[in-house]
Each structure stands twice: as structure tokens, then as C-alpha cells.
Amino acid sequence: MVLLDLQKLSVGLSRTWAGFLRDWDRSLRAGNYPETTRYNYLLLPPSWVGI
Numbered sequence: 001m002v003l004l005d006l007q008k009l010s011v012g013l014s015r016t017w018a019g020f021l022r023d024w025d026r027s028l029r030a031g032n033y034p035e036t037t038r039y040n041y042l043l044l045p046p047s048w049v050g051i
Contacts, residue, residue, distance in 0.1 A: 006021060
């Protein structure tokens with residue numbers, strides 16, 4: 001089961017924010033963070049911009 005769908009998380013965000021999330025996810029994957037941790041971290045920025 002895949003928890004993390006960047007397409008769904010970036011709906012309504014500008015291209016800049018969507019790119020930021022994609023890059024951030026890439027760096028978290030490189031650090032071998034588990035998917036659940038990455039999901040929690042990636043939920044933060046959309047909440048900052050009012051999504």
C-alpha cells in the first residue's frame with residue numbers, strides 16, 4: 001500500500017510549492033526515512049499555505 005501520493009498532496013498548490021514538496025520528498029527518501037515519516041513531514045507545508 002502506497003501512503004504517499006505527491007500528486008494528491010500538491011493539488012491546489014503553485015508549481016513552486018509542488019516542486020518544493022517533490023524535492024523535499026526526494027531528500028527524505030535519500031535519508032532512508034520510512035514512508036510514514038515522509039508522509040507526516042510532507043503534510044506540513046500544504047497546511048502552511050492554507051490548504
